[in-house]
Amino acid sequence: MSKGLQIAEPPRRRLSGAGGTERQKPAEVAKFDHVAEDEKVQFNKRVTRRVADGYEILAIRTRRKVPDLLAEALSLLEEKHGKI
Secondary structure: OOOOOOOOOOOOOOOOOOOOOOOOOOOOOOOOOOOOOOOOOOOOOOOOHHHHHHHHHHHHHHOOOHHHHHHHHHHHHHHHHOOO
């Protein structure tokens, strides 16, 4: 019979400090304190890949976010066709 694979032992665990075996407490996480400026909702509409890519490229070029671009597009449409 064979002895199996000849592999090395896994490395030994390092002990933190001078031989102490205490576990450190996880760092405290800051509480969520974000306050929304306006009420926001999810906007899910299907558009062609070309339109979606166009908005993404425009957002990258102008260093703006897509929701900001959509808001500006709405204001331009309202100027042209009247407010809803």
